[in-house]
Amino acid sequence: MALLSSLKPDRFTLALLATATAGTFMPATGAALPVLKVVIACSIAVLFFLQGARLSRETIIRGAIHWRLHLTVFAATFILFPLLGLMLSMSLESVLAPGMAMGVLYLCLLPSTIQSSITFTSIADGNVAAAVCSASASNVMGVFLTPLLMSFLMNTQGSIPLSSIGAVVGQLLVPFVVGHLSRPWIGAFVEGHRRLTSAVDRGAILLVVYYAFGEAVAEGLWRQLGLRDLAVLMVISSVLLALVLVITTAASRLLGFSRRDEIAIVFCGSKKSLGSGVPIASILFPPAMIGAVILPLMLFHQIQLIVCAILARSYASRPTPTPGE
Incomplete structure (x- = not known):
């Protein structure tokens, strides 16, 4: 029963699927479309404003202390994943529908999640403070690094101009900084x-997904996508996650980290953020491409939640380590 419970999709995943379905069969059209775009822009700004307000100054300072752990998470998130994604996307271009191979690469360039990384680290009795610092730092750096890496890797095709970084900074980082500076006045309310x-x-994410899938329908995405593409993406996502989990676990032990640190590294280093990925995609890519690009991310997001929930329970069921282990 516990296993079946862990495999059950959470409410947000079900809402995500329902929103994608609504966008597919009832897309926004006519006068509603520009209104939806304004609402999305405002909701994304509020999303990152609140993320900034949640992050305390003490957390930022403490994040600089455990530098070996954070460098390991950084290497997994922005070096290991991109290398795997580049190899996969190059081999999948002739296999998947247009745009989805790029979506696999985009997935691999995203920062780690914050909430689920910390939650699973806590469930597994890992180093929660380090997870908070690493996941938060990953999200902040991702605002810069994801567009930069995407621009660099796709520059030969001219797909994503470097000027997109300015748009990301203006729409995502500025609200984040303003939110953090406002923390003395609104931090208690947010907490x-x-x-x-x-x-x-979650509402901001659902709005973007609705808009993206509506645009995908208008551009004929689902006429190009078959069950075979979905099956291939699920296999690729599962293999990708398994590789990163194995490599981060082995690296943590080879580098001599304690078990609590290993847990933080494994969960922070293996995640990819849907919360950051969808808004950044809405800025980096043309509307017609967003649906295809974020589909691999949506599948990977669900798979990572299921697998990491089981893994966290496995860690928690092991004997409590002695100090230093």
Whole structure:
């Protein structure tokens, strides 16, 4: 029963699927379309504003202390994943529908998640403080590094101009910085109303997904996508996650980290953020491409939640380590 419970999709995943379905069969058209674009831009700004307000100054300072752990997570997120993604995308271009091979590469260039990385680290009795610092730092750096890496890797095809970085900074980083600077006045409110802020975060993602899938329908994406593409993407996502989990676990032990640090490295280094990925994709890519690009991310997101939930319980069921282990 516990295994079946862990395999059950969470409410947000079900809402995500429902929103994608609504966007596919009932897309926004006519006068509603520009209104939806304004609402999306505002919701994304609020999303990153609240993320900035949640992050305390003490957390930022503490994040600089455990540098070996953070460098290991950084290497997994922005070196290991991109290398694997580059190899996969090159081999999948002739196999998948147009845009999806790029989506696999884009998935591999994204930062780690914050909430699920910390939650799974806590469930597994890992180093929660380090997970908070690493996941938060990964998201901040991802605002710069994801567009930069995407521009560099796709520059020969002229797909994504470097000027897109300015758009990302203006729409994502500026609200984040303003939110953090506002923390002395609104931090207590944000911390005390986590359900409200969570609803804003998830609502912003759902709006972008609805818009993206509506645009995908208008451009004929689903006429190009078959069950075979979905099956290939699921296999690729599973293999990709398994490789990163094995490599991060082995590297943590070879580098002499404690078990609590290993847990933080494994969960922070193996995740990819849907919360950051969807808004950044909405800025980097033309509307007609967003649906195809974020589909690999949506599949990977669900798979990582299922696998890491099982893995966290496995860690938690092991004997409590002695100090230093």
